[in-house]
Amino acid sequence: MIIIHPLQIRAEHSAREPGLFPSKCSCPSAMENRAMAETLIEAENLTRYYGARAAIQDVSLTLRRGEILGFLGLNGAGKSTTLRILSGALAPSTGRIAIAGIDLLNAPREAKRKLGFLPEHPPLYPELTVSEYLLFCARIHGIPLKKARTAVGLAQEKTHLTEMSRRLIRNLSKGFQQRVGLAQAILHEPEVLLLDEPSVGLDPAQIQGIRDLIRTLGTEHSVIFSSHLLAEVQSLSSRVVIIHEGRLVLSQELTVLDARRASSAHRIGLRHPPELPVLEALDGVMHVSAQSDGLYRIEHADLPDFAERLLREAVRRDWAPFALSPERANLEEIFLSLTRGGESIDPPRGARP
């Protein structure tokens, strides 16, 4: 009898579901062509001191059109500081930022027009109604009054706030307030969207809504969003950046991370296991270690149909397999190994030796 963990199947299935990785699934060459053409954020060696303490140090980032970048880090790692610096709300102590080719420090007005920013706490005025607030936001972004009204209507539609437009922000629930904050960020159709923990405080349905929205926005704009939910980053972003104690410790395409995960190991449970050398002699197997309860961890070469062949072999030779699960170094493991004081995989320039 073969029992494959149902959980495992679902996990694998959803990971392969199209649409969950929109940027990966779109034609790569077309995407790359467009991407080559436009770098929307270019940040070099950003450092910010608070007194003697450096909140972030030597952070460099680039983001191209159509990319969604997931920004991971523990609390206090410097996520919010980095996003605030990129938004122009905070000046870096050293470093350079260009938004769509415009220097944020030398020409802040022009650069900020291309930016939408949702800070950690949505910046709302509770005494205004939703539409009053959004109209104000549109106008301080330099949108003339007439166009501003249509922009407000559009943003409310996208964030499903149309029915709330005449309500006072004070009386809205946390989830709706978060959406108002998001509406404010996308109002002026910015090229670059910076979202600081956009799904905090939302219920599961709203989280799904916000993720769908980010995904849609990510196709035409570029998005940086921070999160401490690894699954969220994994399902949304095309690239992952991990920041730890103010330094970038990883910056990589999710596809590369996936590839790294592909060549790993399977765990198989056998009721009538053969001797270890028999298992090791199988095609593609590199190393086998026996674990408790008839479980074996098999490290193998990166073969696409390894699991099927292993299972077929086990049935044919009557080893009575009862479980089979792929073992993958997932984002969580990478994240934990990096933030637990592990070595940095991809040391940024100018990092401390």
Added chain:
Amino acid sequence: MIRALVQKEMRSFFASPLAWVILAVASLILAWIFLLQVDLFLRVMPRLALYPHAVGVTTLVAMPLLRSATIILLLLTPLLTMRLLSEERRQKTLDLLYSSPVRVTEIVLGKYFGVLGFLGALLALIALMPLSLELGTHLDWGLLAAGILGLALVMAAFAAAGLYLSSLTEQPTLAAISTFGLLLFLWIISWAARGQGPGSHILRYVSLLNHFSAFMRGEVKVSDILYYLLFIGLFLTLTIRRLDADRLEH
């Protein structure tokens, strides 16, 4: 863009009960004082008629009213300005302004003109009281205009100081108390300069009250107007610098 900021500020003011209460309290108390002055004037009027160059209704009713108005405003303006920037700090809405394409100067001026708009409404309410006397008698327009101009400048100066102190803290109460303290101190600082001691002319120059008194006598001097403009400019510049410092290293 600055218009949007001013409009938002006015809307926020009139959306809050605080502003309406301030308008109501100021009107009520000043109306009471106005009635007392009118009553006093009616009692002394027969005797005044005996003198050829006697003072008129403007001096006896309008000017005391405006003088009282400055004291009421000394108490109320701090309450009005306390939330201007401290509330933005507390609700973390400054990041919205900093990350949008507006200059810090525009943010500060937007706030300032917003509060001036509200104070303008209050000034109009106050000015209507003496103006209503024109229905029954003749006013000394020159003197009254000087008084109203003086009051307007004092209000504008109060608001500038309040705006600055509101930019320093997250707590509105703290901003209100320190504004009140600063304004009262600058109001009475010239009390120390009654004599002719060294430096007393400096104290007299710094005093808000001293410059206002000239307007009360009907003297409109460029130097007094300049004093108020400098006062306002100083505090607005300080506010801009304070907000700029938020973004920079410290």
